[in-house]
Amino acid sequence: KAGVTQTPRYLIKTRGQQVTLSCSPISGHRSVSWYQQTPGQGLQFLFEYFSETQRNKGNFPGRFSGRQFSNSRSEMNVSTLELGDSALYLCASSWGTYTEAFFGQGTRLTVV
């Protein structure tokens, strides 16, 4: 059974640009959550999608957005990138609310 797949693994972007990250969940999983990991703030929840609907949202500015497709694949978009957006972005999928979350290997975003 394939795990959670995140693409790309590494990204370098310039301040002011926008970026789209992709996450393919484990087959059959309907919930996809996104987390930002930085040395200073640790792991912070961005948002969760379930059956194409955003079900929960963390405390991030509107520059951070996401969506989920009918096949449960999810994308996360960050517009007008700032240096502080440099982080490891982790995606996690689960079958439902009460089941374990399985994480992908993350996308390392560097903003220069």
Added chain:
Amino acid sequence: AQTVTQSQPEMSVQEAETVTLSCTYDTSESDYYLFWYKQPPSRQMILVIRQEAYKQQNATENRFSVNFQKAAKSFSLKISDSQLGDAAMYFCAYRSGANSKLTFGKGITLSVRP
């Protein structure tokens, strides 16, 4: 809001010995779940063990076990017979029974001495 605290930033253990990683949390909810995740240098978060708040019995997974003290809001992880492959960052995490959001502690870096 729920908070998770891991007060020890680093710990070290001799191979084959036992180590305990501490975690405390704060919540007013009665329905919740607690987890320990391992993050090796590859950066992929791996679920180590899970504990449902309504269960009094402490969870165990092979060499990993927890000491869940609900009244004290404490959730420590014990690793027995430590192996070199156990070296990683370990995160304690809380999840409400109402949604899938995980709240993580700051993590602890565990090193294993051969």
